Amino acid sequence: MKKKTKVAVENTTLVKKLPLAILIVVLISTLSLVLIAIDLLELFRHLDVPISQIPSSFLSTYKSDEKFIYYIQLFLTSGLLVAGVAATIGLLSLKKWGWTLTMFLVGIGLAINILSFSAGQPTFILMLARIVQAILLDQEPVRSAFEENHDRS
Amino acid sequence: MTDLELLKKYEPVLRFTKGEVYFPTDIEGYIAKCSLWVSHSDKSEEKILSEGKVTLKTLLAKRNLKQGDVLYLRFVDLPSIENITQRILKEGRLDMRGKKRGWKPGRSRLARVGYVSRIIDALFSLTLLARGKVPGAVAAIAEEKSRKINKKGQNYSYYGRVFRDSGWIGLQYWFFYHYDDWRTSFEGVNDHEADWEMISIYLYEEKKKIIPKWVVFACHDFIGDDLRRRWDDTEQLEKVGTHPVAYIGAGSHAAYYQPGEYLIESELPYLTRALPILNKIKYFWQTSVRRNLGNVQISDKNLTIPFVEYARGNGISIGANQEKKWNPVLLSPAPDWLTKYRGLWGLFTKDPIGGEDAPAGPMYNRDGTPRFSWYDPLGFSGLDKVPTPPLEIKYLEDEIKKLKKKQAFLSKKVKAKTIQLQKLGASRKPLASSPILTKELRKLDLEIKILLAEINPLRRELSQDQIVLEEATLRLKKLKKGIEDDPRLHINTLQKPTASSQMRFDRLTEIWSAVSIGLLLVGFMLILIFLPAYTISAVVILIIAFLLTESVFRGKFSESVRTIAIFLALVSIAIIIYSFFWSIVIGLLLIGGVYLIYNNVREALA
Numbered sequence: 001m002k003k004k005t006k007v008a009v010e011n012t013t014l015v016k017k018l019p020l021a022i023l024i025v026v027l028i029s030t031l032s033l034v035l036i037a038i039d040l041l042e043l044f045r046h047l048d049v050p051i052s053q054i055p056s057s058f059l060s061t062y063k064s065d066e067k068f069i070y071y072i073q074l075f076l077t078s079g080l081l082v083a084g085v086a087a088t089i090g091l092l093s094l095k096k097w098g099w100t101l102t103m104f105l106v107g108i109g110l111a112i113n114i115l116s117f118s119a120g121q122p123t124f125i126l127m128l129a130r131i132v133q134a135i136l137l138d139q140e141p142v143r144s145a146f147e148e149n150h151d152r153s
Numbered sequence: 154m155t156d157l158e159l160l161k162k163y164e165p166v167l168r169f170t171k172g173e174v175y176f177p178t179d180i181e182g183y184i185a186k187c188s189l190w191v192s193h194s195d196k197s198e199e200k201i202l203s204e205g206k207v208t209l210k211t212l213l214a215k216r217n218l219k220q221g222d223v224l225y226l227r228f229v230d231l232p233s234i235e236n237i238t239q240r241i242l243k244e245g246r247l248d249m250r251g252k253k254r255g256w257k258p259g260r261s262r263l264a265r266v267g268y269v270s271r272i273i274d275a276l277f278s279l280t281l282l283a284r285g286k287v288p289g290a291v292a293a294i295a296e297e298k299s300r301k302i303n304k305k306g307q308n309y310s311y312y313g314r315v316f317r318d319s320g321w322i323g324l325q326y327w328f329f330y331h332y333d334d335w336r337t338s339f340e341g342v343n344d345h346e347a348d349w350e351m352i353s354i355y356l357y358e359e360k361k362k363i364i365p366k367w368v369v370f371a372c373h374d375f376i377g378d379d380l381r382r383r384w385d386d387t388e389q390l391e392k393v394g395t396h397p398v399a400y401i402g403a404g405s406h407a408a409y410y411q412p413g414e415y416l417i418e419s420e421l422p423y424l425t426r427a428l429p430i431l432n433k434i435k436y437f438w439q440t441s442v443r444r445n446l447g448n449v450q451i452s453d454k455n456l457t458i459p460f461v462e463y464a465r466g467n468g469i470s471i472g473a474n475q476e477k478k479w480n481p482v483l484l485s486p487a488p489d490w491l492t493k494y495r496g497l498w499g500l501f502t503k504d505p506i507g508g509e510d511a512p513a514g515p516m517y518n519r520d521g522t523p524r525f526s527w528y529d530p531l532g533f534s535g536l537d538k539v540p541t542p543p544l545e546i547k548y549l550e551d552e553i554k555k556l557k558k559k560q561a562f563l564s565k566k567v568k569a570k571t572i573q574l575q576k577l578g579a580s581r582k583p584l585a586s587s588p589i590l591t592k593e594l595r596k597l598d599l600e601i602k603i604l605l606a607e608i609n610p611l612r613r614e615l616s617q618d619q620i621v622l623e624e625a626t627l628r629l630k631k632l633k634k635g636i637e638d639d640p641r642l643h644i645n646t647l648q649k650p651t652a653s654s655q656m657r658f659d660r661l662t663e664i665w666s667a668v669s670i671g672l673l674l675v676g677f678m679l680i681l682i683f684l685p686a687y688t689i690s691a692v693v694i695l696i697i698a699f700l701l702t703e704s705v706f707r708g709k710f711s712e713s714v715r716t717i718a719i720f721l722a723l724v725s726i727a728i729i730i731y732s733f734f735w736s737i738v739i740g741l742l743l744i745g746g747v748y749l750i751y752n753n754v755r756e757a758l759a
Contacts, residue, residue, distance in 0.1 A: 100711045107718035110725050111697070115690055117728055124732065127725050134722040138715065 021136040033084045043074045099146045106133045160313035163354050166472030170403035170465045172256025177328035179310040182302045187226040194221025213493045224496030228346045229294045251338035292337040299331040309471045314484040320541040322356045327515045335404030343508035346499020350406045357541035368397045369534040370408035378535035378643045386640035396473045400464040412466040413650020495521045549629045556622045563615045570608045662706040
């Protein structure tokens with residue numbers, strides 16, 4: 001009983017310790033993940049292939065079918081989704097790798113936004129959201145929170 | 154004590170690195186094996202004297218040289234292709250000669266530095282294809298020739314010069330080497346035929362005793378305060394009795410105070426113009442964006458090529474109580490070969506950067522102008538502004554006397570003016586109490602103001618001079634007691650060997666450092682071939698990928714991700730400002746207006 005209480009107190013304390021900046025970053029990340037999930041569903045629908053048959057179907061379309069590009073997009077989007085979920089979990093647990101992974105994904109996102117802008121298809125809202133994430137993650141108190149936790153562990 | 158005795162008493166001990174094959178020697182043996190050439194201004198080369206005909210006498214014969222002609226000795230005749238091929242077949246690689254002699258390279262020099270230095274190094278390496286350099290086979294032939302000269306026994310010589318200037322007694326030890334093979338044998342910057350190096354010791358006389366004070370090891374192109382160490386600096390300066398110990402860089406023969414490996418950052422003269430701009434960008438990045446306020450490091454050497462000097466001291470030693478002994482040669486009176494020969498002592502490669510050209514003699518630069526370390530040795534060592542201890546005491550005593558005299562004069566003056574001011578102050582009170590005397594009061598106030606303007610600077614000067622006087626008196630007391638300052642107070646940048654902790658790179662990091670720049674160039678090529686429509690974006694992505702890979706090897710991945718993300722965020726902010734400039738301006742005006750109204754209304758209602 002005492003052990004459970006101790007863990008519960010620690011968890012509550014941990015949640016209390018999360019800077020507001022991280023909560024905002026997590027919120028933005030969650031919204032991004034939702035959008036990525038929607039994109040993923042769209043891709044699945046477009047490909048119209050059961051999940052178990054995707055690998056074999058991909059190999060058959062290799063270089064010879066226009067669906068090949070959709071498969072590449074599917075793999076990349078899935079990867080981003082998995083990485084995004086892992087990063088969010090890492091952020092909430094105040095893990096250093098969570099901070100690094102989130103910053104890495106923010107960087108990738110910004111790079112894609114810049115490329116889209118240069119291609120004439122700007123996505124300003126997403127760009128702005130990522131700028132906010134980058135600035136918030138770069139704050140000294142936020143970085144310190146992850147460093148302290150890293151040192152403690 | 155004669156000059157020669159003085160030189161012998163303090164002659165340095167030189168400790169070389171294992172694998173070194175050239176040692177300080179006499180010039181006669183070298184000259185006998187040289188031919189004499191002139192490089193004309195129209196780039197043609199003319200042999201004046203063949204090998205065997207060059208002596209100290211024939212070297213100085215009068216010649217009709219035109220403007221732009223360069224006279225030079227040549228130790229090794231340029232080998233033919235056939236000769237080079239035979240050598241390669243016989244010896245294998247013509248470079249990495251140090252390894253064949255037992256030298257072990259340290260950790261990759263490229264792994265010790267970042268991308269910018271490696272890119273500059275790559276450019277430098279590429280320029281070696283275009284600019285003049287000593288051909289690879291020459292080093293091999295020079296080594297053979299040098300060994301033949303020394304077959305009957307190596308003559309370890311130095312050329313010593315004694316001069317007296319401004320109270321200092323300077324001992325200059327000049328060392329001549331047949332060849333500098335830093336590049337071919339020890340992965341260094343350059344190779345050149347012949348090498349002149351110098352070590353100085355500065356002494357002074359007090360109560361008929363000669364006391365050593367400073368030691369100066371000339372090192373590459375450095376000059377000034379950083380070169381010298383005080384005689385009593387036991388941490389920095391090693392001695393064997395009265396003989397300072399120098400650790401000699403393998404191949405380059407530069408002298409160091411401590412054994413070890415030194416990371417030398419060689420500046421390219423053409424790139425130094427970009428330094429002020431680079432420093433400004435670096436300062437902005439570190440203070441504004443990175444908010445690294447307490448830790449800003451602005452280097453005066455940003456665009457440099459990294460090289461390593463191996464001054465290990467694990468080879469032979471020459472000097473007092475060492476396995477090899479010196480044969481000193483006094484340069485007094487100055488011999489003709491020293492004063493009259495202004496040419497180069499080895500091959501003239503016409504290298505625009507100058508690194509591969511042989512040096513001129515101790516008195517001259519390569520262009521024939523007088524060498525700084527010869528015509529102004531005190532200035533060269535930063536001692537032109539440093540008096541000898543007895544002179545310093547004398548000058549300080551004079552200065553204190555002068556200051557005291559000045560203080561007395563100023564005090565008298567200030568006192569007189571103060572009395573005058575107080576008299577005016579006393580006259581002011583009656584005027585101030587009468588309203589009809591306003592005009593006289595204003596006149597008096599003006600007089601007081603003028604007098605105050607005279608007294609205040611005098612008081613300030615008096616006060617400042619008092620502080621100077623106190624400090625000077627304190628210093629004089631210390632000097633008379635023989636209490637010395639920190640021996641390293643004069644040093645701005647203390648050259649230290651690389652710590653072993655800084656050289657812990659794993660094999661993968663070394664391999665990556667060696668191949669990364671080349672791979673980058675290959676990547677650019679592939680982009681141009683396969684993705685011409687997306688060149689800029691692909692190049693940026695490639696560079697970012699390389700930077701991140703580099704950071705993984707160096708354990709700085711997190712830091713690099715942060716830097717790149719912030720950089721991209723800044724670019725995105727710029728894009729948004731550009732796209733919505735007027736909307737942002739209108740928005741800011743609106744917010745500003747609303748805020749001002751709210752604030753002012755609140756104030757008004759309160």
